[in-house]
Amino acid sequence: MAKETPRATVPQHVAIIMDGNGRWAQKHHLPRLSGHEAGRKSVKRAVQAAIDHGVRYLTLYAFSVENWQRPREEVQGLMGLLRGVIREELSEMGKEGIRLRTIGRKQDLPDAVREELEAAIESTRGNTRLDLILALSYGSRVEITEAVQVMAREAQAGQLDPEQIREETVEKHLYTRGIPDPDLLIRTSGEMRISNFMLWQISYSEIHVTPVLWPDFGEKDFSLALDDYAGRDRRFGGV
Numbered sequence: 001m002a003k004e005t006p007r008a009t010v011p012q013h014v015a016i017i018m019d020g021n022g023r024w025a026q027k028h029h030l031p032r033l034s035g036h037e038a039g040r041k042s043v044k045r046a047v048q049a050a051i052d053h054g055v056r057y058l059t060l061y062a063f064s065v066e067n068w069q070r071p072r073e074e075v076q077g078l079m080g081l082l083r084g085v086i087r088e089e090l091s092e093m094g095k096e097g098i099r100l101r102t103i104g105r106k107q108d109l110p111d112a113v114r115e116e117l118e119a120a121i122e123s124t125r126g127n128t129r130l131d132l133i134l135a136l137s138y139g140s141r142v143e144i145t146e147a148v149q150v151m152a153r154e155a156q157a158g159q160l161d162p163e164q165i166r167e168e169t170v171e172k173h174l175y176t177r178g179i180p181d182p183d184l185l186i187r188t189s190g191e192m193r194i195s196n197f198m199l200w201q202i203s204y205s206e207i208h209v210t211p212v213l214w215p216d217f218g219e220k221d222f223s224l225a226l227d228d229y230a231g232r233d234r235r236f237g238g239v
């Protein structure tokens, strides 16, 4: 793939709500899992596009806390897919300088997936070209609730003065500590909702919604989203 010249206003952090795998499968008269398998190829394309454009952080909403309620077969299929991706892409991540990270309730994941994931996180820790952050068993409300619990415990133990709690204090207790907020949030498949994704962190993100279903999302669509972002006037509440 031809390397593109980085644009003047490239978002440092792009977050994507990858939606529409099920509808894509339905459209092609295939089982839902085939939609997720096709979605996996889009993940590869998005990662490559992020690298080519000079994006530094890419967060992908791969599995929400709510997704555990899906049929057992689909959940197992998704977990298998995730394990396969980690195993098969690990050496590529090394070559491309990708650091794998996660946000979410990692403890909910099946042991085999969690162990594979932890090993990949550890072995890519030193990479600095792109931080690929997978949101797994992620929910924004549970993230904030857990942060409040920890802060309350710290206050009770006398380690945290409630009067000294600042926005930065809250940020340090979120899964995303140390990661800058997304500049651009992309949602595929045309739905105009946030679905419990990074509610705190997207306070000032630019939002790009595309009707393209996730398995059809490619380099061109990524580029279009960046063009859209580059044309925005970000004021962060100022004038």
Ligand code: FPP
Pocket (backbone or CB within 6 Å): 018, 019, 020, 021, 022, 023, 024, 036, 037, 039, 040, 043, 060, 061, 062, 063, 064, 067, 081, 082, 085, 134, 214
């Ligand atoms: C939403 O489509 C997508 C998901 C819940 C799963 C995302 C998973 C992948 C893209 C594949 C694997 C990726 C990694 C990182 C291992 P949906 O099923 O809600 O679609 P629908 O709304 O059309 O039914």
